[in-house]
Amino acid sequence: MRIGMLTGGGDCPGLNAVIRAAVRVGLQHGHEHVGLHGGWRGLLQRDTQPLDRDVVGPILTRGGTILGSSRTNPFKDPDGGERCVRAFADLGLDALIAIGGEDTLGVARRLHDEHGLNVIGVPKTIDNDLSGTDYTFGFWTAVQIASDAIDRLHTTAESHDRVIVVEVMGRHAGWIALEAGTAGGAHVILIPEQRPDVAEVCRRVTERRERGRRYAIVVVSEGVVLGDEDAGGEVDEFGHVQLAKQSVGERLAELISERTGAEARPVVLGHVQRGGTPIAYDRVLATRYGAQAATLAAERRYGRMVALQGGRITDIPLSDAVSVLKTVPEDVYRATAQVIAGP
Numbered sequence: 647m648r649i650g651m652l653t654g655g656g657d658c659p660g661l662n663a664v665i666r667a668a669v670r671v672g673l674q675h676g677h678e679h680v681g682l683h684g685g686w687r688g689l690l691q692r693d694t695q696p697l698d699r700d701v702v703g704p705i706l707t708r709g710g711t712i713l714g715s716s717r718t719n720p721f722k723d724p725d726g727g728e729r730c731v732r733a734f735a736d737l738g739l740d741a742l743i744a745i746g747g748e749d750t751l752g753v754a755r756r757l758h759d760e761h762g763l764n765v766i767g768v769p770k771t772i773d774n775d776l777s778g779t780d781y782t783f784g785f786w787t788a789v790q791i792a793s794d795a796i797d798r799l800h801t802t803a804e805s806h807d808r809v810i811v812v813e814v815m816g817r818h819a820g821w822i823a824l825e826a827g828t829a830g831g832a833h834v835i836l837i838p839e840q841r842p843d844v845a846e847v848c849r850r851v852t853e854r855r856e857r858g859r860r861y862a863i864v865v866v867s868e869g870v871v872l873g874d875e876d877a878g879g880e881v882d883e884f885g886h887v888q889l890a891k892q893s894v895g896e897r898l899a900e901l902i903s904e905r906t907g908a909e910a911r912p913v914v915l916g917h918v919q920r921g922g923t924p925i926a927y928d929r930v931l932a933t934r935y936g937a938q939a940a941t942l943a944a945e946r947r948y949g950r951m952v953a954l955q956g957g958r959i960t961d962i963p964l965s966d967a968v969s970v971l972k973t974v975p976e977d978v979y980r981a982t983a984q985v986i987a988g989p
C-alpha cells in the first residue's frame with residue numbers, strides 16, 4: 647500500500663513522533679509512505695516528499711513537523727472535495743493518515759463519509775479539545791511549559807508585589823489554563839467555558855492583598871471573553887472567530903490595575919507553548935497513536951481516529967471525534983476553583 651501522511655492546523659509537540667511510528671510500523675506491513683507538505687494544501691497541490699526509515703529515524707524528539715502545516719480548508723471551495731479525490735488518485739495513494747485537530751479531522755471525516763476516501767485520523771492539539779480521546783498528544787507538553795513559566799512568574803510577582811496575568815492558549819476550551827494553573831498554584835483561573843466576573847476577580851485580588859499577600863497570579867485562557875464584551879471579529883478558513891487585537895491578558899491586567907490599584911502586568915505565553923521537544927509522556931502517546939494508525943491502515947479500517955480511552959489505545963469513528971468540542975465540564979472547573987479559593 648502507498649500511504650500519504652499530513653499534519654494540519656497549529657503545530658504541536660509530538661507530530662514527528664507520530665510520523666516516525668506510523669512509518670516504522672507501516673514498513674513492517676510492506677507499506678510505502680509519502681508526506682504531504684503543509685496539511686491539506688499539500689494534497690491539493692500534490693506537494694510531497696518520500697518518508698522512509700532514514701527520514702524518520704532521527705525525528706522522535708524534534709518539535710514542530712517535518713512536513714510543515716497550514717490551516718488550508720479544501721471545503722472552502724465547492725469543488726474542494728472532488729479536487730482532493732483527484733489528487734489522491736494522481737498521487738497513487740491507497741490511504742491517508744491525517745494528523746490534526748478538529749478542523750483537519752473535520753475535513754478527513756467529510757472526505758471519508760462524503761467522498762469515500764480511505765482516511766485515518768490522529769488526534770493532535772495542545773488544546774486537548776477533541777472528543778472521544780482522554781488526551782490529544784502535545785497537550786501535556788504545553789501544560790508543562792505553561793506551568794514552568796507560572797513557577798517563574800511567582801517569584802518575580804512576589805518580589806514586586808505585582809499581579810501577573812498569564813495568558814495561555816485555548817480559544818474554546820480551558821484545559822491548558824486549568825491544568826497549568828493548578829500545577830502552578832495560580833490564585834485565579836479563568837477559562838472560556840465560564841464567562842468571568844471581572845469584579846469578582848478584582849475582589850479576590852484585593853482580599854488577598856488585604857491579608858498581606860501582596861502578589862497574585864491570574865491564569866487566563868486566550869479565548870476568555872470579559873464581562874459583556876463582544877466575541878465577534880474576522881473569521882478564518884474554518885469559520886472560527888479571530889481573537890481580538892488586544893489580548894484578553896492585556897485587557898484584564900489593565901482592568902485589575904484600574905480597579906484594585908495593584909500593579910498588574912500581562913504575560914502572553916503564546917507560541918512558546920507549542921514549540922520545542924515533546925515531554926516523555928507526549929513522545930510515548932504520539933508513538934502509540936502513530937503505530938495504531940499504521941495498524942488501522944494495514945487492516946483497511948478507514949474513517950476512524952485513533953484514541954486514548956482509560957489508558958488504552960483504541961479507535962473511534964472520525965464523526966464521533968469532531969461532532970462536539972471537548973470543553974471543561976463545569977464540575978471539573980468548580981472542583982479546581984474550590985482549591986484555589988481556599989485559605
Ligand code: F6P
Binds near residue numbers: 815816817868920
Ligand atoms: O493549535 C491550537 C492553537 O495553538 C490554539 O491554542 C491557538 O488559539 C491557535 O492554535 C493559534 O493559532 P495560530 O498559530 O494560527 O495563530
